Amino acid sequence: MxxxxxxxxxxxxxxxxxxxxxxxxxxxxxxxxxxxxxxxxxxxxxxxxxxxxxxxxxxxxxxxxxxxxxxxxxxxxxxxxxxxxxxxxxxxxxxxxxxxxxxxxxxxRKEKVLLINASREDAATEHQQLFDAQALDSYSLEKQAEARRDELSRYTKLLVEFGLSFEDLAKVAPKHEDARKTAFQTAQIIAETEEFYEFLIKYKKLPLKEMEEIVEVSRKTLERHRKYIIAVALLLKSDFVYIKEYVKGEII
The missing domain is CATH 1.10.1740.10 (RNA polymerase sigma factor, region 2, helix turn helix motif)
Known part of the structure; x- marks a missing residue:
């Protein structure tokens, strides 16, 4: 049944x-x-x-x-x-x-050398995280504000490459919570799927046909939220740590 x-x-x-x-x-x-x-x-x-x-x-x-x-x-x-x-x-x-x-x-498990490399990478990551934390602690509020302005400037330039702007996003961002969550999680799939993200970067558009086979979203809906999905996918793949703070609660 x-x-x-x-x-x-x-x-x-x-x-x-x-x-x-x-x-x-x-x-x-x-x-x-x-x-x-x-x-x-x-x-x-x-x-x-x-x-x-x-x-x-x-x-x-x-x-x-x-x-x-x-x-x-x-x-x-x-x-x-x-x-x-x-x-x-x-x-x-x-x-x-x-x-x-x-x-x-x-x-x-099969390649011990990979285990050694992974351990080194983990150690390097932990060291980098410690360094980042210490760096943030030593930042003045002015420095943090400067870093945020720099990120916003870089993100703005990145959006321009895809024909987008913050003004556009304010207009096209999904108004309903369910639609926003659907669009955000669709963007997360693109950011985490190498071939999807490569397609986005190369052609400056969404791989609509492939996405339809993965997500429970119609092509019409994907096209309607195209700008928002692209902007979020670009953000998730970026190193914009300050801007990401605003969306970290949305990430699965």
Whole structure:
């Protein structure tokens, strides 16, 4: 029955999204049958997402599929419709991160030299973080203000390269919270997906066809929020630490 209820799950309508959200709440409340049905209904999505991350076909015999299923279960248990755009968009991010973590761990296990390098990188990162903290402590308020102005200037120039401005963003930013969350999480997927971000940088536009296959958003909606999505994706991939402070609560 559940499969028929949420059929067309990759292009769900608003009502179907609501039904899926209700089923998730039932699963989180302890309904094992609904949980199992959700896992079964989203099996094609889990395989597709795992294949997308691994860049090869993934089936039930692959360990990556088990990780994808575990990650999707995690997404169900942690999904909050008030904080996340949709289950599928949210689950895509979780599955991708868990598989990447697995690939990294496997690489480290098989190649000791990578473990050594990773340790050095971690140490360097910790040292850099300590240095950054000490530097921030020593900054005067004037220096911090100067740094913020510099970031705003650089971000403004970056936006101009894509035909955007802060005035544009103020006009096109999604007004409704759900739409804003959907657009932000779509931008996060672009920023975290190498081929999507490379397409954006090269062609100065969104990879709409590819995005439609990943997120629960129509092409029309993607085009309507195009400027906002591009601006957020550019910000998330930047080193603008001060500006990012304003959106850190939005990042999954």
């Amino acid at each position: 559940l499969l028929s209820i949420i059929q067309g799950i990759f292009k769900p309508k608003t009502k179907e999204k609501q039904i899926t959200s209700e089923l998730v709440q039932m699963a989180k409340a302890g309904d094992q049958e609904v949980l199992n049905d959700l896992l079964l209904a989203f099996t094609p999505f889990m395989k597709k997402t795992a294949s997308f991350v691994c860049k090869r076909a993934i089936d039930e015999h692959d360990e990556e599929y088990s990780i994808a299923m575990s990650a999707f279960h995690e997404a169900i248990m942690s999904f909050n419709p008030d904080e996340n755009a949709s289950l599928q968009t949210y689950a895509h991010l979780i599955i991708k991160r868990r598989i990447i973590d697995f690939i990294r761990k496997e690489s480290l």
